[in-house]
Amino acid sequence: MTNSIQHSILIFNYNEAVHENRNSVLYNTIIGQQAMLKDKGIKGVLVSLKDTPYSPLTKEDPNLANLVKQLEKLSHRIDLPVAIGDYKRDTFAYLKKFSANTSVKLFQNINTAILFFNPKAFKKELDVLIYDEDKENADKIAMELGKMGYSIVHARNVEDFKIKASAKKYDMTITHTAINQNSTKTQASQGLGLSKQLVMNLPVFIDTAVNSLVTITGLEAQKIKHEIRPFNEKIPPHVIIAAMKFKGDISGVFFLVFPRELALVALEAMLGESLEADDTASIVDGVAEFCNIITGSAKVTFSGKNLKVLFELPKTYLSVQVALSDTLGSNGVWIDMQLDEKPFYMFITK
Known part of the structure; x- marks a missing residue:
């Protein structure tokens, strides 16, 4: 041998x-x-x-x-x-x-x-x-x-x-x-607590996030890495978070986490006009809309796979700790992303 x-x-x-x-x-x-x-x-x-x-x-x-x-x-x-x-x-x-x-x-x-x-x-x-x-x-x-x-x-x-x-x-x-x-x-x-269907379809969330953000902002987006873990609370302060529950053939919760400064840049790129940096309500609404667009694209992809998935309206957070409490410490998939070479994050859990 x-x-x-x-x-x-x-x-x-x-x-x-x-x-x-x-x-x-x-x-x-x-x-x-x-x-x-x-x-x-x-x-x-x-x-x-x-x-x-x-x-x-x-x-x-x-x-x-x-x-x-x-x-x-x-x-x-x-x-x-x-x-x-x-x-x-x-x-x-x-x-x-x-x-x-x-x-x-x-x-x-x-x-x-x-x-x-x-x-x-x-x-x-x-x-x-x-x-x-x-x-x-x-x-x-x-x-x-x-x-x-x-x-x-x-x-x-x-x-x-x-x-x-x-x-x-x-x-x-x-x-x-x-x-x-x-x-x-x-x-x-x-022990990961993630369903087989959810794990198998993680690339759908990743790909639709990248494609959707590139399309609506014109900025470059990419996935950096992902890992199985609970919600990562060690992220930069001053973030805006939108979360959407989904159910059907696949069920769970999708979190979109944007640092405030990047959210402002992305919204201005999407709208083609400047926003006031202290207009918190508009920035929060914008991140919620990003979440809507990403999950809407994911729903279309799931439909093409003969999977019926319904998404609820987004819930927004200005506090990491409040969002963290809603995950109940569950394991999920934490995904490090970049938009315009600046970090943002996604978290998908049961």
């Missing part, structure tokens, strides 16, 4: 027939490299079956099942995610069965492994097309990628997949993949 490191992922090329003795050698070899894993900041381990002379005709190969067992043990021992990749499509069904109750992940190729293990290796936001005949598995994949802020397109069936794949060039297409999680990680994910 040979190994290499790509984008902080340790890749072992299993270039011999899978056998229980070789699985043990692989396990012990990686255990012996724990110091190196830490020194080099390794984010995950991928065992590639690209050059493995494995016959898919052997449906219940005990050696393949043993490999999954060894890698599950390895993942807990080194406290890093471990995956099998570069397998033949016929092999995927057997691997999926063997790994179903483990944390061993199945990645179609190295790029898929990088996408999940080290997403910062990619220099841009990605458009990802997903298809799996196992809808529950496809939903899990979409949910994980949605947390990372990627734009997800979910094909419903083989024909839909072919149509979508031919209609647009995607940065990445994911099939024959499984992101198995052990019970501990599953419980941690559930």
